Amino acid sequence: MSLNHQDQVNLIQDILVNHLEDCCGSVSECEQLGRLVKSLLTNSAVPSEMQPVLEDIYNYCQSGKNSPDLENHINTHQDELSQWVGQINSFS
Numbered sequence: 166m167s168l169n170h171q172d173q174v175n176l177i178q179d180i181l182v183n184h185l186e187d188c189c190g191s192v193s194e195c196e197q198l199g200r201l202v203k204s205l206l207t208n209s210a211v212p213s214e215m216q217p218v219l220e221d222i223y224n225y226c227q228s229g230k231n232s233p234d235l236e237n238h239i240n241t242h243q244d245e246l247s248q249w250v251g252q253i254n255s256f257s
Contacts, residue, residue: 170211190236
């Protein structure tokens, strides 16, 4: 079963909320975020206004998966995580 773009957006939001609330995550979550964002960036059904947010999230997950201290990386980005969740809500 493939996910439509709204399912992908919801999954991104779920992972970001988990990072925001739990202040921890895994490399596999960062990798999954990256795959989801790449898919959305190439999907014409996704509003173009959402692209900068997706690019920011992609950069976050790429630096997170390569971080020697993922929990610190997540804690450092709490403000951005909150902002991204709010922005994604406005597009949903």
